[in-house]
Amino acid sequence: MPAMNFFATPLPGVNLEVVSLDMNILDAHKICPWIACGCHTCPCPPDDDVVEDEAHATTTRRLDGRYMLERKLDWLGRCSYGQCQETLRQRADAGFMMLKERIAAAEVENRQLIVITHYPTKWFRYSSWKVNGQTILDLMKNPRVHIAYFGGHVHGKPGANQSLFLELLPPLTPALVLVM
Numbered sequence: 001m002p003a004m005n006f007f008a009t010p011l012p013g014v015n016l017e018v019v020s021l022d023m024n025i026l027d028a029h030k031i032c033p034w035i036a037c038g039c040h041t042c043p044c045p046p047d048d049d050v051v052e053d054e055a056h057a058t059t060t061r062r063l064d065g066r067y068m069l070e071r072k073l074d075w076l077g078r079c080s081y082g083q084c085q086e087t088l089r090q091r092a093d094a095g096f097m098m099l100k101e102r103i104a105a106a107e108v109e110n111r112q113l114i115v116i117t118h119y120p121t122k123w124f125r126y127s128s129w130k131v132n133g134q135t136i137l138d139l140m141k142n143p144r145v146h147i148a149y150f151g152g153h154v155h156g157k158p159g160a161n162q163s164l165f166l167e168l169l170p171p172l173t174p175a176l177v178l179v180m
Contacts, residue, residue, distance in 0.1 A: 005095040007102050015111045019102050021095035023117045023136070025088040025129050032084035089129070096131045096139070103142055112146045120151040 004022040024031055079087070099115065106113050124137045140147050 004091050005098050007098065015109070016114065017102060017106060017111055018114045018116065019099055021099060021115065021117045021136070022088075022091040023095060023119050023124075025085075025092035026119050026123045026127050028085050028088045031088065032081045035079050035084045036081040092129060093131055096134075096136060099136065099139055103139055103145055103147075106145045107142065112148070114148045114150065115140065116150045118152055121149060123151075 007019045009017050
């Protein structure tokens, strides 16, 4: 990616623009503890303590091998939990403003948009993050611009009903990208 938030017109002669947004603010509650201290929660649990893993199962983990190596990386602790959240919020706010500008330009130029982020539309519905009382979903409901939205971050099993993660937001065309 050339930047955290960017847009491009990849096909000469085709009235199409791709808009890529950093929306990691939606997952800050999981990202920031790892950035701040290298654990699922801050402060890190003691070396021999019951901890919660990614699946929220409790296990006893001893700090050795790879886990200890991850905890001792130079960058750990250089960014506090609050600094991490603020950085993610600033990136998301900048992405929101850029998308707002790109939708306005697309409306004037009758251009189609492809919007991509790491998160499915459902995640925006449950987030408290807004800019001036609006969400990304509010922006993408513009009936005068055709928008295709591609998101991911769904951890499902093959054959599972992935429709739980998609919402039809007319005139938005949502898509879930599954990488196997």
